[in-house]
Amino acid sequence: MVSNDSLPIQVKAGRDGFTLVPHPSASFDSIMDYMRRRLSESRDFFHRSNMILDLRTRHLGSDEIQALNNLLVELSEAGLIEVKISDDLSMSVHGSQHKRAGSPSSSIPSPVEACPVIVRSTCRSGARVVSTSDCVILGDVNPGAEVIAAGDIIVFGSLRGVAHAGATGNRSARIWALSIEPNQLRIADLVAVPPRGSKPTPKRYEIAEITEDAIGVTTV
């Protein structure tokens, strides 16, 4: 019997489902191999369960998280519902359980059903936040970061990166931020580039929305 500490990834049962904790020095391949074996051994046990991926001790890339999620879905119809990145930052991956329980075939849940993604830190260059519903960022969105949401985007800070609201085609989606000075704004199928030159600083906040087939920013 191998001790728990040396496993490439630990599976811990919890109230809301299972928490997956990868070993800090395990290779990604060994994690995948172990999960594949574990899931095929007890397929019914994990069937349609909720998985939480805990990345506080080991970092995984977004493509690796995706690959792991695909494996979970494929072998036992389970799926990641949350990824813990640090103590104050967690990301829900697929919106909510409603989606898989209700209609496993539809790939895009309606924004009303899914939970919003809340990010409690600044999104730095290279960060990419994707939400199947609304997205709330408690911090700045720096140049080079991307926030994509099927619903609205709310930034409690300056929006300087790229934001795409209504990514699945919802033209009534809006973007709120304390200050909007982005590289590029996208709502549904429209793209806008801010005018060159300085603009007055907003007193309270700014809203970007589609008015007459163009994206306009209103300062409040």
Add this chain to the structure above:
Amino acid sequence: MAGKTIVVTSGKGGVGKTTTVANIGTTLAKKKYSVVLIDADIGLRNLDVVMGLENRIVYNLVDIIEGKCRMQQAMIRDRKLANLYIIPAAQTREKNAVQPEQMKTLCAELMEEFDFVLIDCPAGIEQGFKNAVAGAQTALVVTTPEVSAIRDADRVIGLLEAAMLHDIHLIINRLNQKMVKKGDMMSTQDIVGLLAVPLLGVVPESEDVVVSTNRGIPLVHDRGSRAGVAFQRIAARLNGENVPLDDNGAEGFFGRMKRFIWS
């Protein structure tokens, strides 16, 4: 006594990582601390040139890690300071010759003997970056007041946070006060506001840096250099000394007056 491992990184190349490592290291050594500088830029070494020690290299970092020599054999002592050493990078090897775990072990060993272990990180965010960051507890992110350098610094800070390294400080290099006043360059406040990490110091743009690099003598040996003074103050702050952040008159005459009145 256990020391401290500090990595100096930036993302973008040419912003002054190596100069920062050489000058901070020399200043700390002048304060009688034992210091070792590690050049982690395997394949493109240049810390030894900046320190003026290139003709003394026999063994390098990869030799230590592969067990071809003892650690003491690869450590080169500085020409002026007896308590300052550098471990040069291998010029003829590739970055994947070293693994993050091995760097961690090496840093842990060095920390037993030295007060400060400074790592010169290569540009970029690939294997070399991961190696350099692996053993560090503190990171100094160097940037210049250019949009491209700031963007890369932002990315690097994000990666450092993902690698569980949370003690991050910012150094702004090559700030030109005249251009900031004219509005042609981003100001210190703008940069700190965007990157949102504590500022350790600002180094003014100076021709002395090129001269000192070419001669292989760190700036801090030159008493008249403003950039050298800025590096000394940064090293003092890093060491926990209370040095106010008004480098190179960044606040101007009135700022100093205000400080005078308030104190």
